Amino acid sequence: MSNQEENIEEVVYKAKEKKNKKAVSFIWVLPLIILGVLSWIAYESYMKKGTNIEVVFKSAEGLKENVTPLEYKGLQLGKVTDIKLHKDLKSVKVNILVKNEVAKYVASESSRFYIKRPTISLTKVSGLSTLISGFKIEISPKFRTKGEFEEGKQKFIFEGLDSRPDDELSAEGYYITLLANDKESLEVGTPIFYNQYQIGEVVSKEFKAEKAFLNAYIYDKFNYLVNNSSKFVMNSALKVNYGPSGLNIELGSLYSAIVGGITVVTPKKDDEKIKRDEVHILYGNKDDLKKKKYFHIKFANASGIGENTPIIYKGITVGKISELSLTPEDVSTKAFIYDKYKYLLTSNTDFFIKRPKVSIDGVKDLGNVVKGDYISLDYKKGEEKDVFVAKDYQDLKKSLENTIITLYADDLNSITKKSKLYYKNIEIGEVVDYDFTKNFSKVKIKVSIDKKYENLVNDHTLFYDLSSKLVDMKALNLDINYSGFEPLLNGAIGILTEKRTSNLSKKSFKLYEKYKDVRDLKRVYNQGSLYTAYFDNSFMLEKGMAVVYKNKEIGFVKSISFDEKESKVKLFIYKGFKKYINNTSAFYKKSKVDFSASLNGINLNIDNFTSFLEGSIHLMSKTDKTYDKKRVYSSYDELKNISNSISIVFDDVEGLHEEFSQLTYKGVKIGKVTNISLNKEQKVVVKAQIYDDYESFAKKGVIYYLKKPIISLQQVSDVGSTIKAVNIGVVTSKAKDVFAKSFVGFDKLPSIDKTHEGITFKVNSIHASKADVNAPIYYKFVKIGKIHKKELSHDGSRVIMHCQIDNRYANLVRKNSKFYDISGFNVKFSIFSGSKVESNTFTSILKGGLVLVTPEEYTQKASTIDEFDLIEELPDGWDKITPNIK
Incomplete structure (x- = not known):
């Protein structure tokens, strides 16, 4: 383990050295980008x-x-x-x-x-x-x-x-230059017509030297229609001109009125073509193409006329005024007359302005109101002349040897030079001039009397002022003149003339201030007779009141003698009217205004202006009574009540009103109620006046009854009586020469066998029918009558219905005819046959009614003494019974 450790060498690596570079920040790049964008925008904006x-x-x-x-x-x-x-x-x-x-x-x-x-x-x-x-x-x-x-x-x-330049137009096109009237307004695109067919258009316009020039293009295929002989005229579209010469309306064809444009008139088709640099005049209308004779007319005052004022002779426009100019002495005008009428311009021709006369009474020369004043002329042969001095039309009329007389007045009142002289509503003359007399004590008015009326004026003619004093214009129904309301505005003079002489030797007359003055003078000259009449003192008569017969003055009140009981009046009746007075004549006073009003209506009677101003006495030449002495009654109603009045006694007269309730016979008013009073028995006595045919309505047997309104589901009648006065219905009598003046009135029309409406038959029923009074009676579903009355018999055993059948259908009622009740509807129910509802007419459901059935084998005509029993149900097949009754 240790040897291995010794064999292992320690290796140490040397670090590699690398040079570090410094990074650039993004914040320095952003300004450069913005600068580049702005530079681009600036470049673009500049470009x-x-x-x-x-x-x-x-x-x-x-x-x-x-x-x-x-x-x-x-x-x-x-x-x-x-x-x-x-x-x-x-x-x-x-x-x-x-x-x-x-x-x-x-x-x-x-x-x-x-x-x-x-x-x-x-x-x-x-x-x-x-x-x-x-x-x-x-x-x-x-x-x-x-x-x-x-x-x-x-x-x-x-x-x-103003428009597209001319040099942009095609060099090869047919272009025409037109000089336009400065009064015409034309735009680019305005069409050019030949016989109402478009052959070109205006393509440009230019304003040079204060004139308007139009460049018009003629389509190639229509070049032959336009040449040097061509005339260019504005279409006669709708033109309305209102000026001193009045309202002038010109309208060509409907197409021209809508489109407008320019019309070409080419009299010579073979003339040379128009060159580009030539200028042709554009005329305002076809009238400019006509040959004209120019002349001058001078006016003392050209009020009402202006350029284009027509010159009209015998209803035909023969020329026009073209220019007017003011000179220190007068107004000079340049006018033209069409060449074919130039013979009218002679040394004996007179020109004058004709103006309309507009007043409340009417319009004379109505056409002038629309077209304005115009120039007219009085043509006479003579030498050619081209300068004229216009005369005033009124002066021209007065120069026709009119009779001029002078009137003297204390005051001019409303008389002006527009005042007219009237006789029996006919204009016979006019006022020519007026001035003061030399000592300024009177006003002297000269009057011109038209020659054809000069025989109306003689030495005994009386003149009076008909000026705006309305209260002095009286008795307009007499022989004075009045021509509507114009005398109220412009003043007027009226005349009364006597035929005692036809000579006019006087040249001046007195102008009396009011009609009453000349009326009294006229009465003095009249011959006639005096009549004595009597009147009671319940009303007043005045001296001078007119006596009128059929809206004609036939006399006047000469004198009045008063007495405590009865006064006496002397009536002077003019000669010629004496024949209308006899022993049946009577007089009555016509009040100034006879007015009475109530919820029932308004009575306003004004006979004439004489009555309106002072009252008058009217003569009724023939009455139904003979008088021992002449009498004047206080009113027409009093006179009629003396001779043509009756008395009707009612139990109640609710809705009856004096003067407004009428006596009606077959819908005609034959009299009226004049008095309503109570008698001792507390009965209402209605005194009624008969207008005419007194004998027919004042005889025994005549029935008078109140016609009260009836409004119900069954009937609507006399509905006007709910607002106005109730009237009295009349049924005449066939009695002969049995007269009566007192009658018993009925609350409604009583049951009678025969009337002017029909014949009444009695139909008996055990029970009262559902058919009520006035319910209809049918024959083959045509109404032939109605139930007039329902009552119980004397013993109370049955109901008696009085059925009134129209006279024209009375022939259908025979002795063996049957009356059936069709009132309401019947409902029948059966388990086996189901339910059944029967009804004859909708009217029978509401009002009830009866059906008359006459068998095919009918007998004699029924009379009013025949009675019938009402049968409650119609038999099957009744509607198939169709007798031919003769």
């Missing part, structure tokens, strides 16, 4: 920054910052970055950032810029992409080669164009 240019446009409509692109043939070259108001305050400055790679082509003196907009019409659709992306700015360079751009100068501020 892509682009070049700024400025373009000045008239309007920035449709342009948006950082949205609107700059394009050339669809390639985007830049973008709008800023839009500001230009320093001239009339336009806008648009800043565009242009990409660097194309900057030398855009920022060049050759560049032109315009805004590309969408075009949408019935004839063309283009630029639709701009509806979504917005408007675009297009560049149109003048230079076409790279060498030109390199030799050209740079430019950064530009003036924008």
Whole structure:
């Protein structure tokens, strides 16, 4: 063990020495990376920054910052970055950032810029992409080669164009230059038509020397339709013009009104083509193409007329006013008349302005209200003339040898130069002028009377003021004149004339202040007779009150003598009206206003202005009574009550009202209730007045009953009486010459065998039927009558129904006819056959009813003395019984 240990050598290894290197930290690398990124961004920003240019446009409509692109043939070259108001305050400055790679082509003196907009019409659709992306700015360079751009100068501020430049158009196309009227507004894309078919369009427009020029392109296949003889006219689309000459509306075809455009008229098809540098006028309308003869008209006052005011002769437009100019002396106008009417321009022709007359009473020359005033003329043959002095139309009328008279008044009141002279509601003249007399004590009014009415005026004619004093215009139903409400506004003069002489030797008359003054004078001149009449002192009459017959004054109250018991009045009746007064005549006073009102209604009666202002006495020429002496009653009702009144006695008259409750026969009002009172027996006495045919309703046997409202499931009738007054129904009598003035009234229509409505038959039943009063009676389910009344027999053994059958169906009721009860419905139940519900009509469930069945072998007609038994159930097959009743 020890020897082995000795043989083992100790080996010691020497350590290998290695040189240690120092590591670099990552924190020193990060700044280098950031520096590299920033350098790249700076490089990219520099390379892509682009070049700024400025373009000045008239309007920035449709342009948006950082949205609107700059394009050339669809390639985007830049973008709008800023839009500001230009320093001239009339336009806008648009800043565009242009990409660097194309900057030398855009920022060049050759560049032109315009805004590309969408075009949408019935004839063309283009630029639709701009509806979504917005408007675009297009560049149109003048230079076409790279060498030109390199030799050209740079430019950064530009003036924008209104439309695409003309030099971009095809050099081989047929282009026409049109000089547009400054009043017309035309856009690029406006169509050009020939016989309403499109043959071209406006492709550009330019404003030079304060004039608008349009460049129009004619499609190749239509070149032959346009040449030097062609005329270009704006389509007659809808044009509305309202000015001094009134409302002017022009409308061509519906297509033209919608599309607009330009129409070409080519009279010579073989003329030479239009050269590119030639300019043709664009006419505003076809009227401009007509040959015209120009002349001048001078006006003292041109109020109401202006440019385009028509000149109309006999309803035809023969020319127009084209220009107006003001001179120190007058208004001078340049006018034209169509060449074919130039014969109207003679030394004897007069021109004047025609104006409408508008008032409350109506419109004269209504057409002028719409189209305005116009120029008219009075043509007479003569030598040719081209300068005229217009006359006033009214002066022209007055120059026709009208009669001129002078009126003297204390006051002018409301009379003006617009005031008219009236006789029996017809205008016969007008006021020409007015002034003071020399001593200023009176007003002098000159009146012109139309020649055709001059015979109405003679030395005894009376003139009175019809001015705005309404209370002085009385008795307009007489022979005075009144033309509506115009006298209230402009004043007027009325006349009363006498035919005692037809000569007019006087040149001046007095103008009376009111109608009453001339009325009293007229009465003095009338011949007539005096009648004495009596009246009680419960009302008052006045001297001068008119006596009226059928709305015509036939006399007046001459004098009044008062007495404590009964007063006396003298009535002067004009000659010619005496024949209407006899021993059955009576008079009554017409109050100024007859007014009464309640929940039942309103009565307002005004007979005429005379009655309204002072009351009047009216004559009833023929009454139903003979009078020993003439009487004047306080009212029409009092007069009628004396002769045409009856008394009806009721137990109760709830709902009946004086003056509002009517007497009705077959739905017609034949009288009214004038008084309601109680008698000694505490019965209600109703005094009623019969309007006409007194004999038919004041005889024995006439039935008067209250028509009260009925509202139930079975019936609705006279429902108006729930709100208004209850009326009294009348059933006439066949009695002859048996008159009566007092009657017993019924609460409802009593049972009677025969009336104007039908014939009544009695139907007996052991028990009261479910059919109530007014329930229908059917024949083959056609209503032929109704149950009028139900009552017990005298001994109480049965119920009697009074069945009223309409007159036209009474022939169906025979002695062997049967009446069946169809009221309600029947329910039958059986274990073997089940349940059964029977009903005839829905009405029979609610109201009940009867059915009349007449056998095929029928007998004689039934009369009111015949009685029938009510059968409760209809037999099987009843509806198949169909007799042919004759």
